[in-house]
Amino acid sequence: MGGLFAGNMLCRAGWKVDLYERVAGPLSDRGAGIVTHDELLSALELAGARVDEHLGVRIFERATIDRHGNIVASLPYDQILTAWSRLLHVLEEAFPSDHYHRGKVLKYVQQDNNSVTAHFDDGSRDTADILIGADGIRSTTRAQLMPDQQPEYAGYVAWRGLVNEDELSSAARDQLMDSFAFCLPPGEQMLTYPVAGKENATAKGSRRLNFVWYRPAAFDTELKRLQTDSTGHWHSDGIPPGAIREDVLDEVRSSATATLAPVFAEVVHKTPQLFFQPIFDLEAQKMVCGRVALLGDAAFVARPHSGMGVTKAACDAIELVRALDACPQLDEALNAYQTSRIKFGRAIVRQARNMGACIHIGSGSEHQRQMELRYRDPETLMRETAVSLQYLNLDSTA
Ligand SMILES: Cc1cc2nc3c(=O)[nH]c(=O)nc-3n(C[C@H](O)[C@H](O)[C@H](O)COP(=O)(O)OP(=O)(O)OC[C@H]3O[C@@H](n4cnc5c(N)ncnc54)[C@H](O)[C@@H]3O)c2cc1C
Incomplete structure (x- = not known):
């Protein structure tokens, strides 16, 4: 999902993009319900995805x-609730099919001062100016470049x-x-x-x-x-x-x-x-390594209570394209992207972890007990579960 957001937005910004997906067949039979937010709807528009009243x-x-x-x-x-397969369909429809390569499993990445090369398990490779690792929670890209950063x-x-x-x-x-x-x-x-x-x-x-x-x-x-x-x-x-x-x-x-x-x-x-x-929770310590940028669940996984997985990946894509547009130097652009999205990623992971404090057996820390008390209250829980970012005060999240 994050790869399609970034791919579509970069194409629209004039970049030449190739998208590589491990799964050979259609992905549309996967996933279940997805909560939408205003931020997600804006991102779909920026990605050129056609959404109408049938989105959800x-x-x-x-x-x-x-x-x-x-x-x-x-x-x-007031909220629109859609399905993972529906979102995927509108994003795939917007992306040029001749640049969408399915059944290509990324094995490893090689880079130098001038380019980055993706090597696939069928022996093929592709070289580019930048590689976006939007390969999910078990990211191959992250495992190679930041092996100590694991989901918990x-x-x-x-x-x-x-x-x-x-x-x-x-x-x-x-x-x-x-x-x-x-x-x-x-x-x-x-x-x-x-x-x-x-x-x-x-x-x-x-x-x-x-x-x-x-x-x-x-x-x-x-x-x-x-x-x-x-x-x-x-x-x-x-x-x-x-x-x-x-x-x-x-x-x-x-x-x-x-x-x-x-x-x-x-x-x-x-x-x-x-x-x-x-x-799982995942908090990467960095999102950029040379010419490689992590995006979406590859970098940060917030528990589903925040209902932010797809929206976060979409907002990462917006920020990445904005930074590439604003900074002529690639390294400056990627650093600007990292600075803004790491802050957000950490805050949303913390917020979702707090919301999950009430799901446990036995006793936890004092902080957990406080969070459990907070989110056992139905009003607070309903006000903060899977809501638009405008209703969350992430700066105050401890
Ligand atoms: C219980 C639950 C409920 C959820 N509810 C919501 C919700 O309501 N709203 C919401 O927004 N999110 C929700 N999420 C989270 C959401 O599913 C993800 O956060 C979101 O899909 C992240 O997108 P992504 O592109 O980063 O990663 P993914 O969607 O995981 O995409 C990664 C892609 O990379 C491919 N890939 C992986 N490795 C390789 C490789 N080596 N080579 C090539 N391709 C590769 C994979 O096949 C996959 O297609 C929920 C999650 C859970 C567990």
């Missing part, structure tokens, strides 16, 4: 529902899934399909929001409900157990949805019945393909 589902409020199904707090908030497991996972609106009971449709809804079982957190249905349908009745359920999972015990398939194989870098064991899925469904509000439990039970993602 628009909602106007947030609500917190207790274990018994009562609404305990609500907040007006946050101690919990996010169970996720999508359910068709027409499969939900009328009670679940009434409570969940027109709002961003939260449920706060002890030590956990679940949220749901509507997204477009098949073929980007946004009409009532044909949408889908997206959910994210955060649950603690200690690394050496519970996470390992969750990531072990029925043959005993441990998928240390993430288990594919289809390989998650039936007994694990049954446990999750039983826990949903035991701990969640009835409509939230129904969503978990009716999800055809439950899957989970371990949650």
Whole structure:
């Protein structure tokens, strides 16, 4: 996603860009719901992506529902909720297809004073003035140039899934399909929001409900157990949805019945393909190394509570293109980019870490306890979860 934002914006600024993607086939069947912000919509425009009223589902409020199904707090908030595949489609459509090279796995990077060369695992290479490593949380570029900067497991996972609106009971449709809804079982957190249905349908009745359920999972015990398939194989870098064991899925469904509000439990039970993602923090100490710049999750990963992953990558791209435009010297431009985006990256990682403090087992530090108290309050949680940057005071984040 970040690579497409940067690629599109650089093309529009007159650069000659080639984009290399590891995955050979279409990426559109991946991902789930994505929260949009004003900043993301502006970035799509700058990238030349065509967005219209079909970008996603628009909602106007947030609500917190207790274990018994009562609404305990609500907040007006106007937001468009889209799907990862939808965003990807509009960005891919805008990028020149003859410069989009799929099935090319970056192996390593070589650079000197005049150029940088990307070497791919099929033996091919490409040389350019600048290389942007927008290769995600497990970035090959970062691993080579900054090997000591690794993602850090946050101690919990996010169970996720999508359910068709027409499969939900009328009670679940009434409570969940027109709002961003939260449920706060002890030590956990679940949220749901509507997204477009098949073929980007946004009409009532044909949408889908997206959910994210955060649950603690200690690394050496519970996470390992969750990531072990029925043959005993441990998928240390993430288990594919289809390989998650039936007994694990049954446990999750039983826990949903035991701990969640009835409509939230129904969503978990009716999800055809439950899957989970371990949650990580990543804070790179630098974003630039010679002619190479890191962008998006390759440099900073904020926990999903901030709902900023795609927006952050898009804003990195805006800043990079702006810096390249403003400074004739490449090194000055890249330094200006690094200075502004490191500050933001650190602040958003901290803010999202604070929001995740309430998802844990056992006791934490004094700071964690304070943050837990803060974000156990439904009003505060709803005011700060996945909101536009204008509503966050990142300068004050400790
Ligand atoms: C539970 C959860 C919920 C989330 N919810 C939201 C949300 O609501 N809103 C939001 O904005 N974000 C959300 N995110 C985060 C979002 O998915 C990412 O932050 C975002 O996609 C970052 O974009 P990126 O381009 O930096 O990295 P990625 O999207 O990961 O892209 C990296 C690309 O590089 C490719 N690649 C990797 N290695 C190589 C290589 N060696 N050679 C060639 N190609 C390579 C990959 O195939 C991939 O296509 C969520 C994340 C999680 C876990």
